Every structure is written in C-alpha cells, then in structure tokens.
Amino acid sequence: MNARLLPYVLILPVTLFLAVFFLYPFALVAKQAFTQGAEFTFANFRDVASHWKFPISLKNTMLLAAAVVPVQLALALLMATMVNRMKKGRDLVLYVWTIPLGISDLAAGIIWLAIFEQSGFLNSMMSGLGLVDQPVNFLSYQNPMMVFVAIALAEIWRATAIMLVILVAGIGLIPKEYYEAAEVFGASPWQRFLRVTLPLLRPSLQTALILRVVLAFEVFAVVAALGGTLFPVLMGEIYSYQFDLQNGNAAAALALIVLGISIVFTLVILRALRVPKGATI
Amino acid sequence: MTAVTTDANPQDARKAGRIVYLAAVVLLCAWVLVPLYFLLINTLSSPEAVNSFPKSFFPAFDLGSLTFFANFGGMLSALKNSIIVAALTMVLSILIGAPAGYALSRFDFRGKELFRLLILLTRAFPLPLLALPLAVLFIRTGLDDTALGLALVHTTLAIPFAVLITFSLFSGIPIELEEAAWTLGCTRLTAFTKVVLPLILPGITASAIFAFVISWNEVFAAAVLTIENRTLTAFLLQTLGEAPLHLKFAGGFILVVPALIFIFAVRKYLFAMWGIANR
Amino acid sequence: MAVIEIKNVAKTFGAYTALHDINLTIQDQEFMVLLGASGCGKTTLLRIIAGLETATTGEVWIGGRRVDHLPPKDRGIAMVFQNYAVFPHLTVFENIGFGLRMQKLPNDEVKRRVERTAGLMHIDQLLKRYSGELSGGQRQRVAVARALAMEPDVILMDEPLSNLDALLRMEMRAELKGVLAESNTTAIYVTHDQVEAMSMADRISVMHKGEIVQAATPLEVYRNPAAEFVAGFIGNPPMNFLPATPKGAGKWAVGGQVIDGPQKNKALNFAIRPEDLRLADSGLTARAKVVEPLGAHLLVTCDIDGALFRAVLDSDMTVKPGDTLTLAPQPDRVRWFDPDTTRAVA
Incomplete structure (x- = not known):
C-alpha cells in the first residue's frame, strides 16, 4: 500500500460514516427548519420563539446550566486535587467518584426521584426527625424551587464525574518538577494551585467545560424523571414538538437554536481558555 | 484556642488539615454512594414497601419489585434490545473509529487538522438531535424501529470517543516497535497484527466498553427512533408518566448495574485515554 | 557480504x-x-x-x-x-x-x-x-x-x-x-x-x-x-583557530608572530590542536584566563589578541589566571583553512 494514501484509506470509514450520519442529517435538520411545505421561510423559528413555553424553557435550561456547571467545575477541581495528593486508597476513591460516569441521565433522575418523591427518603428522614408531620410533595407546581434544586442536584451528582476524569488525567500530565520549583520559590499550596495547576490545566479545562456545557444544554431525561412538565427545558420541548404535536419543522428549528447556543458557548470557552502557542507542557 | 497552644500549632494545624481532608474524602464518597444505596433499598423492597411511607433505611431483600419488573409486559424484550443495540454500537464504533485513531497517531497528512476538527465538532454538537431527520431517512430505507438503525445513531455518538481514545492508545505505542518489526521481516499488516494489536488489545476493549455504556445509557435518540422495539431507556422514559414507582426503581437499578461493572472494568484506562486525547 | x-x-x-x-x-x-x-x-x-x-x-x-x-x-x-x-x-x-x-x-x-x-x-x-x-x-x-x-x-x-x-x-x-x-x-x-x-x-x-x-x-x-x-x-577541546595574514614567501603573521605556512597570497586561518602546543621560549604570546586541572592534563583557556585559544599542558605545570604564556605549536601539526570556503588548504 502506498504510504501516502494509507492515512486517507484509514480515515475513510469514519469520514463516510460521519458524512452519512452526522453531516447529512444535520443538513436535513437545517433544511427542515427553514422550510414549510416547499418554501424557504423563517416561520418555524418565529412560531417556536413566540410559543409561550419557549422563554420559560430557554430560561430554565440556561439557569440550570448556570447553576450546575460552575458547581461541577469547582467540585471536580477539588476532587482532582484531593486525589492527586492521595497515597493510600487512591484507586478505590477514584473508582467511587467516577461511578456516576456510567449512569445514564434517566437512571440518575430515577435515583433522585427515590429521594425527593412524596414517599421518598428525604420525607422519611424529615418525618423521622420530626421536622414535618405530613410528607411534603416536593416535586409539584407548588414547589418550583424544590423541583429546580432536585434537578440541579441530580445533574451535579451525575455529571461531575466526566469533568473529574478529564481533569485528573490533565493534572497527571503536569510534571511534579513545576510544583517543586514553585514551592522552592515560596509559593503556598493555594498559590501553587492558582499559578501552576490552573494555567497548565487549560487544555483539559477547555475540553471538560465544552463537553459539560454542551451536555447541560441537552439536559432532558433527568428533567423528565424529576420534574416532568413542571420544569420545561429546550430538549423536552423538541421532544414534544416531534411526538406530541407531530411538528417536525418546529422541532428542527428549535434543535438549530440549541445548536446555535452550544456553538456560541463552545467558541467563548475556546477563546477564554486558549493556550498561547508554545506555552504547552 | 488560647495563647498556650501556639507552640504546638504547626503540628496541630497539620493534624486538623488532615482530618478535614479525610472528612471531605469520606463525605464526597458518601455523596456518590448514598443515592445509589437508596435506589438499592427501593429495588430490594416489595412493591408495597416502595409505595409506603415512611421508608425503611435498610433493604428488606424482597424480590417483589424485581419480579414485577421482569413480568411487566415488554420489559424483558426492551432489556434484550438495549443489549443488542449497545453491542452493535460497540463493534461498529471500534471497527470504524480505530483505523482513524491509528491514522491520527502515525501519519502527518494533508487535511489532518480538518479531520480532527470534524471529530471535535461532533463532540461539541447535541448529537441526539440528529435522530429527528434520521427517523425520516430510516423509514425510507426500512431501518426504522430496528436495532441496527439505532445502533448507527449511537455509533455517531460513540465515534468521536472511539477515535480519540484509540488515537491516544496508539500514540502510547512507540513507532519504533513497528519499525523494528518492519526491519525484522514484517509488512505493515503483519507488524500491526504481531506487535501493535497484542499491546493495544486491553485498551481497545476498554474503549469498546465505553462505547457500550454510551449506547446503553442513551435516552433521546432511542425514544425517537424506536416504537415497537423499545430499548430499556426508551421504555422507561415512555412509562415515566403512568408506571408505578416500584417499576421505575427496578428499571433504574437494572440500568445502573451494568454501568457500574463496566466502569470498574475500564477504570484503569479512563484516565489514560483522556490524558493524551486533550493535547 | x-x-x-x-x-x-x-x-x-x-x-x-x-x-x-x-x-x-x-x-x-x-x-x-x-x-x-x-x-x-x-x-x-x-x-x-x-x-x-x-x-x-x-x-x-x-x-x-x-x-x-x-x-x-x-x-x-x-x-x-x-x-x-x-x-x-x-x-x-x-x-x-x-x-x-x-x-x-x-x-x-x-x-x-x-x-x-x-x-x-x-x-x-x-x-x-x-x-x-x-x-x-x-x-x-x-x-x-x-x-x-x-x-x-x-x-x-x-x-x-x-x-x-x-x-x-x-x-x-x-x-x-x-x-x-x-x-x-x-x-x-x-x-x-x-x-x-x-x-x-x-x-x-x-x-x-x-x-x-x-x-x-x-x-x-x-x-x-x-x-x-x-x-x-572533532577533538575535545576542539582545534584552535587564529586569523593569519600573508607576509610573502610562505611566511604568515599569526598572533603577532611569524610562522611558516603555505605559498598563498590571501588571508587564511591558522589552526592547531590544543594538545599540539607546548610552553617554550618563543611562540604565540597568550594570556591565561581560566585554568582547569583535569588530572591527566592541565587545560588552559587563553586569550590571543582577543581570540579564544586553548592549550592542553602537562599537569605538573603551575599556571595561574593572568599569567602570560609563550606557546609553541608543533610545526607538522599546524593546519591552514581558507576562511571563504572553510576548506583546508594544503
């Protein structure tokens, strides 16, 4: 085999596959979003955006992402630095902390449902402690704040692990000498974290944040399990446009809006955490 | 704290720091494990106990809920569908992704950056959304409501990971090993099968398992693309509204268990594969 | 084969x-x-x-x-x-x-x-x-x-x-x-x-x-x-170079001294290995800057008209930084290079 052609032969399957199952459907979504019947139109976007549920579901999705992602980032950084200085039991602790990585959002929703539902463990605990006489229905329209908290907790519980894995891997690539050098020059542990770990961790932070933010906009099953229709989010609206309302064009338009938001945030993160050329480890 | 204790302060401070540190580790472990424990209690309780109040904080080891789950119409076939789709996804994503990972790690070629960008782009894209137009396409090609159709979509989801993970795995094998094999009488192909493959196999298994978990856990595309042949996630999502609590918990438990085992099986590779893939 | x-x-x-x-x-x-x-x-x-x-x-x-x-x-x-x-x-x-x-x-x-x-x-x-x-x-x-x-x-x-x-x-x-x-x-x-x-x-x-x-x-x-x-x-320390100007009839001015060389009428570089130098009454006048005793020899780094010049001497010699040394090159070990082409001149 010609060595010059070989790499192209090797990437051909992926390229073809992505062309058929990624680029092509993407083009279809775009086309569907911009047409009604056979006509080019922005009407789908107008319809979707003017629907009364749109501002709420947009606000909910953004609020959830804004509440969840920073907490996850802080938590993942804390866990990663804790694991980094651990000698005994590191593997076990890491395994426990990465367990949620394998748990689907649906299962996570169900797990937290066991805690927050009316006959659930939170109520059992509170009545056991004599805080309430009657089990409280947390996940109802009377407790919108509780619904939000439950969903946010489930998301934090489930999806911190992926950030943790990326950050632990990233920290593992930073040579110990840098810390020793910083220590010799008089940096405190906190300064070492700020001045050495964080800047050198930028590529990993980038990946972790992009992945998490994009996934946060796709939040769906956790919400479905815990809030149902009480807490409309964008992905849930797409689902109901497609199935309950049988309006594929509107679903496509909304999908493009989600994509647009994801791309904007990806670019912002890429820009904010860019690594100057030559400043890599 | 009074002035008397200042002498012993550095020691005390270190000890206190150590205690805070250990407490934090234990607390964070509990944060992960306690919700899982609650799910376990519910799964191992009778349907009546699951719906009663207040809850016991210890499992009753009653298999009532699980039996109910197993006998619930369509649940077992949904479980079977989930396994088939995940297995197909696993095979497809490795077969398609691994050659590209090898190309990225071994060759400098024109368009390499563009290709990497395409891969990264798919990772930054709400992929399940593509299930919508594919649903139409699949109806036209007869792939609608089949395990293969869904597996193809899940493969799209898993492929960026498969490419990046295999890329970092191959990058971990020094090219000199291959070159040495070439000078010792191997062709490119035999060098790959005799030297690279044996070294890479555990890692490939790990990334295959990762693909399996991605598919196993996927909800949205599964719900959109299957109607009769629901996967477990799609089935549970569909029944969320009306299903009794004990069914939800037993189903959630069945969803969680294989994932736990798989994460345990691949834990060694989780970090290695993300480490290099980021660079 | x-x-x-x-x-x-x-x-x-x-x-x-x-x-x-x-x-x-x-x-x-x-x-x-x-x-x-x-x-x-x-x-x-x-x-x-x-x-x-x-x-x-x-x-x-x-x-x-x-x-x-x-x-x-x-x-x-x-x-x-x-x-x-x-x-x-x-x-x-x-x-x-x-x-x-x-x-x-x-x-x-x-x-x-x-x-x-x-x-x-x-x-x-x-x-x-x-x-x-x-x-x-x-x-x-x-x-x-x-x-x-x-x-x-x-x-x-x-x-x-x-x-x-x-x-x-x-x-x-x-x-x-x-x-x-x-x-x-x-x-x-x-x-x-x-x-x-x-x-x-x-x-x-x-x-x-x-x-x-x-x-x-x-x-x-x-x-x-x-x-x-x-x-x-090649050689550790490497060969010394000094600029040489022709004086005619195979005579060359190097570091203030006149030395025999090839019959050429253009500026050349004079070259000698540090180990092919010895202390003598007449020769190149060098000022010692750094003295490094290496056990077997004494490595002296000197200065000749602002150019770096090294000599490997017997370790029994006592040389201090600042000393003025007279270094005689072994005649059959002297080499000449054309500074334009950097190639050796016969």
Missing part, C-alpha cells in the same frame, strides 16, 4: 532540506560511523538506507541490488534502535527469534540461532524474561542480539548506546565492536559521540547541515580535517 552505495540521495521535508545530494560508498564488512550534531541528517540518512524513510531523489544500492523502492523487510538489513524497541509483549527469546519466525524458519533452527546470539551478547540467562524485567543495558543487548540473529548483510544502528550511563557505554562499545568484527557484516552506526566514532569506526562520515563534509579514517579525520567544521567538531 554487501557493499552499500548511496547515489545522489536528497531528502526534503516541505521547504526544509534534510539531505543534500549525498554520495557515499561503504565497503563490504566496513564499520562506517555517521557522526554529527543533532539535526545534521545522519539519522535521516540511516532511515533511508533502512527503508523507514523514502528519499526525495537518489538511489540506494545494497550488495549490487537497487533497494530504494523495497520495503525494509526485503533489503537484507537489521537495525538496532536508539530506544531499543524490544517488544514488551514477548519474552527475550521470542524477541530475538522474532525475525527468524517471520522467515518461517524451523523451530530448532530458531532455537539454535537465538541461543547462539544470546550467548554472544551474554544474555542467555534472560531468555524467559519480559522487557519490563530488564535493565537498560540488558535491553540494549537484546536489541543487538535480535539484529544479529537475522544474520543480515548489513546492520544499521541508530545511537544504540546513547541511553546508557557512561561506564556501561564504554563497556558496550568495546563489546559491540568485537561482536560486529566477528559477524562479518557491514555496519552503519549513527552517533553524535565523537569518542564512540573514533574508537569504533573503520571510517567516519562527518555530517553537517545535510552534507557529508568528510569521510575518512578516524585518524585522518582527526589529523587532517577537511574543513573548519570537522576541526571544530
């Missing part, structure tokens, strides 16, 4: 030229060392001979056969890599026998050859081990044994000793030389270490910026460097 001929080989990577028009013939059973600093193209040349890299233009002939279009396995070569490339998933035995198995030799022949080469390299005790259980030096031996077991026409070595510590390197140097001399193979050995090159080579090709500046025996390269680069690269 193989002569290697390299004809007009050039290699470019995009706009960068790694090798310019290389021509080199290596005789049957010769030990040729490619010597140069990193980035000089020596490894690229070796990899082109091995078939791991393709030349942009030019031909490679091994044993009268043109091989530049053949894959490595069909060139009759064996190679030892800098990082050894011992297969981690195979035992030492299977590593050494790897190439033989590829040739589908019968089991007893594989066993015989593996045991023979393992004995030669003193690793017959390690045959059942895996690479992870070996030290760097032992891995090195496995890599060499693996190449020798192929009984190749040509053995190519890419800095094989550079990852060993100094003592082990010296030991392996002698051993490798002995084993290769016995094996009757043609050897090409890439290194940046001039001591390795001097001690092992039949001939040295000194490379610089993608060209072979001089290909000659070690002593010739040392005594009669063909260019200023060779003079400055």
